[in-house]
Amino acid sequence: MASSRVPSLRVLGVDPGLTRCGVGVVDVAADRSARLVYVGVIRTEADAPIEFRLAALAAGLRDVVRAHDPAAVAVERVFAQHNRQTVMGTAQASGIALLVAGEAGIPAATHTPTEVKAAVTGYGAADKRQVQTMVARVLRLDALPQPADAADALALALCHAWRRGSSAAGPAAGALTPAQQRWADAERLARR
Template structure:
């Protein structure tokens, strides 16, 4: 019998690094394990901020023992300073996964939105609403960084993940996402 896949999703950032952990069963149902944000003080030196992110992520890896780590792929942003910090936090997350021997994957925001809502240009509220439905939560997951991390984790698991890939038929949103990916490759 197949077991669940535990995925740590990370929405990287220096000030607020969103984290979300889900267990996804072979039938694609999912359960919330952890939701939160790892913070660092904006006034601290960069090395201290990266160390704070590393401490927070390391603690989650030790406590929850995920099977795989999914990180949001850094993309071009208007603010060069913000993208550099995001890339640095992403590097810390990928390094920590490698140190533990965990597979890691990168997913774009558009890919995550399409997987969760069926629409690659969905807004944050739409993503939060769908994550709440999927995880059967009474309220929208907050803050937005943590909700994005949960969406990353779900996207990765539904995409096939590693370890135990879900085997149930695709949901309508997942079918739309898969069709869009296939069309983009042509």
């Protein structure tokens, strides 16, 4: 494939959640073609105390980062207007995903569900099925990615790479803002 010769950006997408946290890793080339690297769901036990659920989630995310070494992490942006009980758990899970990125010296970004849908399907109000269908087509999967959290994580990763890629510098060079580059360097140095 021609696309394998140009530098590609490896992105970990995270659909944050305590009960099910979707994780998807893709390699995206400068020509926007993409390849599935890994997809999965991290689950934590609903009857476990919150502090140990968050610790289990962090451990699961660190395993994925260690195994696949992404250059960027994209996390779904959580809003406060939804179900109050659920949204706090989701917000805390998103904080854990961002933390795991930061501690690994990997720049992170958040994208809204509307941004993800628009980037992947061209339509910000697309339904879950349309998003899953486009993700499967782009990644040349034989079946729709399951469960929905895993598909959402892949869509987030694609959205991130494509939105970055639309900047003048291209996806590989444009992955970090200057502030992220400075902090990522500092974080890596501190861990040596």
